[in-house]
Amino acid sequence: MDKFKEFLISFKKIIPDIGLLLVGAFAHLLFILFSPIFHIIGQLKLKQFPEPKTIIITGASSGIGRELALLYAAKGKFLALTGRNQERLNEVAKQCRAKGATVETTTIGVTNRSELEQWIDMIDKKSNVDVVIANAAVSEPSAPNDLSYEEKVRYLTDTNVYGVLNTILPLLQRFRDRHHGQIVVVGSLSTYVTHIFPAYVGSKSWCHGWTNTLRQELAPYGIGVTYIAPGMVDTHMSDVLGDMKKPMMKSPRDSAIIFKDAISENAPWVTDNTPTHYLVYLLNTVPLRLKDGYQVLTNYGYPDGNKMQDPYYFGQSNIQQSIKGLQALHQRWQALLDTNTFKNEEFRWSQNELKRILNDVEADINDLMDSILVVEKFPDRFNIDMMEIEKRKRFIRESRAAVDDVKRDMSSQQVTAKIERDKQNELLNTERRQNMQRESKYSGINRAYEEDTNEFLRENMQIQQEYFNNQDQELEELAQGVAIIGEMGHAMKNEAEIQGNILDRLGDRAAKSQGALGGVMRRLDKLMEATSSKVQWLMIGILAAIFVILVVISLTILKKK
Structure with missing residues (x-):
């Protein structure tokens, strides 16, 4: 009875809220009446920008x-x-x-x-x-x-x-x-x-x-x-x-x-x-x-709101969107498979994009599965029952199956053989086209044009031959010049040997003159010892004059040689 009484008394708490709603209703009616005036004033004061x-x-x-x-x-x-x-x-x-x-x-x-x-x-x-x-x-x-x-x-x-x-x-x-x-x-x-x-x-x-x-x-x-x-x-x-x-x-x-x-x-x-x-x-x-x-x-009428608070649904949504895009691109890729896959740039782009999306989705699925395993260990902490955990695991299995279907199709033997066959065929076709181009390179040229071309080539060859002949003649002249230079070198060598012999003889004479001069100087020393100082100075002068004469004679002989 007391609880029921307290329950009835609790309604007093909402009286201010009811009053707030009534005031709001009255204010809304009032603003409806004054709204034209507010609008006119606002438009008059409103600044217009260019x-x-x-x-x-x-x-x-x-x-x-x-x-x-x-x-x-x-x-x-x-x-x-x-x-x-x-x-x-x-x-x-x-x-x-x-x-x-x-x-x-x-x-x-x-x-x-x-x-x-x-x-x-x-x-x-x-x-x-x-x-x-x-x-x-x-x-x-x-x-x-x-x-x-x-x-x-x-x-x-x-x-x-x-x-x-x-x-x-x-x-x-x-x-x-x-x-x-x-x-x-x-x-x-x-x-x-x-x-x-x-x-x-x-x-x-x-x-x-x-x-x-x-x-x-x-x-x-x-x-x-x-x-x-x-x-x-x-x-x-x-x-x-x-x-x-x-x-x-x-x-x-x-x-x-x-x-x-x-x-x-x-x-x-x-x-x-x-x-x-x-x-x-x-x-x-x-x-x-x-x-x-x-x-x-609101939660009963719009449960999706609470559901989105769970981090699991963030990952689930991303994976769903990725798989949706993956499957759409896979369908386009399958249609392009009927074309020449080696030449079709869109096919190659689709193939690479599919591989990228597959890697991203697989990583997201693995991350989401890790979070589910953590929740499974502590279900009470996250307020999730085992039925919900199994539901989430089922989503992981379905997502992996969707990814595996695309991977299986892309790596099948038929697809691999088709791509390789298109590649080989295109390489063969390219080689054939190159051979045909080489074979038919001159097939469409006019005969007169061919004759002009051949004449031009002959003239060119004649000019080149004359050039080579002139080069040969110049080389022969150059060889003759080299031979003359060789003979001159040989003559210069002989002349150098003669000059060397002359210098050797001059050296011998100079040595003999130097020996004679030495004997004179020795005699002069003996003479200077035996005479007085005046006589010594006289003798020195005479001997010096003799020495100068000998030097002059030697130089004269060298010049004549």
Whole structure:
């Protein structure tokens, strides 16, 4: 009885929530009455911007960012695009340039504050930025699978919150100084859905609140701010949801057209899916105190939401998408197998791409199986029964079977023989064509042309023969000259021998003269000892004169020889 009484008393707690709903209903009626006045005032105060020339778009390699870039691309436009996938980003840039736009691209991540700021500064110096669109974002399912829960929360916050700030803040003061510029933040209708993906919803709720407040703050500076709230759009972010329900899905192209029109109108807020907006807005009016009961009923009506919180389903979704793409490419590969596989470039590309996808899918399957084995050891900790574990193992077996079917077909003897046969046939055909070309090289030449050619060859040969004859004559003359030089060398050798003999005889005479001079000097010494000093000096003079005469005579003889 006491418990029943307490239960009845607990209803008092929801009285404020009921009052909140009543106030909300009254406020909505009041705003309906005043909405025409609000609209007129807003239109009178609304600043209209000219067609932008320079636009920065982050996350432009796919999805909404890609389509916005293609819509803005035109002659005279300068697009600055960022994206993580270089190959896809290059393809987008190529298509934009084909429309006449000037394009700058970079793969700098929005979480890299310093490098992104430098790149934005470089773009703004080249051409004043008119519109910056912060589009890059990730969600829990699209985040790397190897991250823990805590790491995913930080990863999403860095990208979806700080990535937006890193994109916009470098331009904020420039826009203020120029009293011109538009800021666009791509958010989500998930702001109103507090059911799944808390990190993603929380980050987009921050973007929603910051953008709407920033619009009021920057309006006096002539700066426009627009918040974009897409519903379900057919992009990679929705692909990873797998089989989860995706109500009222739109194509990126259709959504981008709506968003571009809203940006040109300087709209404060825009969505591409009005019915979904009505639904989530209605559900968001549930007071927080009643949220728990409402959430229980929501889980029954929309169980996919809770299911996607399990990391297993992230991996399952990726594998399902990969196998789907693998099977589609395999069918195309089978059709190309009937062509000449050696010459067909598409076949070779398909073959290599199939091998790459097979390796990636097998790695993903092995990783998912490892996680299942961990859960199987501790089922109570993960609140999963054995029936669910067996169901997951069955998915692994089916996925491996699908992969094995493709591998078996690609490595079958028939396929291997066909590819090798096409290769050999093409090599043989190439050799035949080369032989035929050699055999028929002159078959179509006119006979007169052949005669002219032969005459030309004969004249050429005659000229060459005359040249060779002249060379022979010159060589003979050269040989004669060499012979003459040889004879001269021999004569010079003989002359050198004669001169050597003469020098030898002169040397003998000089030696004899030197001996005679020595005898004279010895006699002079004896004579000097026997005479007085005056006589000695007289004798020295006489002997010196004799010595000079002898030297003169010797030199005279040498000159005559």
